[in-house]
Structures are given as C-alpha cells and as structure tokens.
Amino acid sequence: MRLVLVGPPGAGKGTQSEWLADFLSVPHLSTGDMLREAVGEGTALGKMADEKISQGQLVPDQLVTDLVGERIQKPDCESGFLLDGFPRNVQQAQLLGQLLAESKTSLDLVLEIKLGEKVLTQRLLQRGRSDDTVEVMRERFTVYETETVPLLEFYRDQGVLHSIEGDATREEVSQRIRGIIDAVTSD
Numbered sequence: 132m133r134l135v136l137v138g139p140p141g142a143g144k145g146t147q148s149e150w151l152a153d154f155l156s157v158p159h160l161s162t163g164d165m166l167r168e169a170v171g172e173g174t175a176l177g178k179m180a181d182e183k184i185s186q187g188q189l190v191p192d193q194l195v196t197d198l199v200g201e202r203i204q205k206p207d208c209e210s211g212f213l214l215d216g217f218p219r220n221v222q223q224a225q226l227l228g229q230l231l232a233e234s235k236t237s238l239d240l241v242l243e244i245k246l247g248e249k250v251l252t253q254r255l256l257q258r259g260r261s262d263d264t265v266e267v268m269r270e271r272f273t274v275y276e277t278e279t280v281p282l283l284e285f286y287r288d289q290g291v292l293h294s295i296e297g298d299a300t301r302e303e304v305s306q307r308i309r310g311i312i313d314a315v316t317s318d
C-alpha cells in the first residue's frame with residue numbers, strides 16, 4: 132500500500148506511523164527524520180535544512196522531493212511505503228504524482244489526522260524537540276494552514292483522502308486508522 136499521513140505538527144503522525152508501517156509491512160519514510168539526519172551529518176543539504184527547520188519553515192520543495200524520489204526507488208519500497216510529513220504542499224504533491232506516474236503507480240490512501248491547535252501546543256511543549264519552542268511552533272502552524280491545508284483539497288478531489296479525529300488516546304487513534312485501512316483494502 133502507498134500511503135501518506137498528513138496532520139498538523141504534534142498530531143501523532145510519527146507515533147502512529149511506527150506501528151502502521153509495521154502492520155502494513157512497508158518502510159516508514161519521514162522527511163523530518165531524513166532532514167534531521169542530514170543536519171546531523173553536516174552535509175550541504177543538512178546546513179540548508181537546519182536553518183529552515185529551526186525557523187519552522189519548509190525546506191525547498193525540489194530538495195525534499197529529490198530525497199523522497201531517491202528513497203522510493205529502492206527495492207524495499209516496491210510494494211509500498213508510508214510517507215510521514217511529505218508531501219507538505221500542493222507543489223510537492225504534484226512532483227510526487229509525477230514520480231509515481233513514471234513507475235505507473237499512484238497513492239492508495241491519504242490519511243489526515245485532525246487536531247485543534249490548543250491540544251497540539253500542549254503536546255508539542257511536552258515533546259521538547261529543539262524546534263518545539265512557542266515561537267517556532269506558531270510558525271509551523273501557520274505554514275500548516277497556508278501550505279498544507281490546500282493539499283487536503285487536492286487529495287479530496289482525487290478521492291484518496293480519509294480523515295480521522297486525533298483528539299483521543301494513542302490506542303483509540305490507532306483503532307480509527309485500522310478502521311480506515313480495513314475499509315480501503317476491502318474495496
């Protein structure tokens with residue numbers, strides 16, 4: 132299954148991705164993790180990513196898409212993948228669509244985890260990552276609203292978008308995701 136997980140920062144994408152990738156037997160591809168890895172390695176991409184991440188802004192579309200494009204061509208992605216944090220805007224979605232079309236595939240499901248800003252802020256402050264300060268968080272929410280929300284419309288039009296409410300326990304959210312997966316795979 133080729134799946135994308137979308138949600139505001141702090142909605143639980145990373146946490147849910149872990150069991151879900153395992154459950155579907157597909158690799159979990161987090162662009163945030165890939166970029167943080169590049170930052171740790173101090174590559175040219177890492178230096179550019181570091182600046183954007185610490186400001187809560189997006190790394191340029193083509194750079195992130197190249198990273199993903201390279202990764203999904205590896206043999207372990209042949210029967211599917213779970214993308215976490217990518218695409219983040221319509222431009223990235225279009226680039227991804229082109230990549231997939233070249234290999235005559237497409238996305239099976241885009242899953243949105245919905246959550247209000249109040250709960251998200253509380254969760255993020257508990258997480259304590261270096262880009263989880265109040266100021267950077269505000270910027271990440273703004274970027275989500277302006278860049279990522281239009282992406283939902285794009286995928287709704289394609290008929291692949293399914294949404295769940297994320298304001299529940301981790302287990303309950305997992306159950307809701309299971310429900311969607313079951314419905315999609317039984318189609």
Ligand code: AMP
Nearest residue numbers: 162163183184188189190195216217219
């Ligand atoms: P995440 O771990 O998904 O919350 O991502 C952390 C940060 O990495 C984001 O705030 C962006 O600066 C950057 N990032 C992650 N994924 C993308 C993407 N698809 N496009 C652009 N920037 C990204």
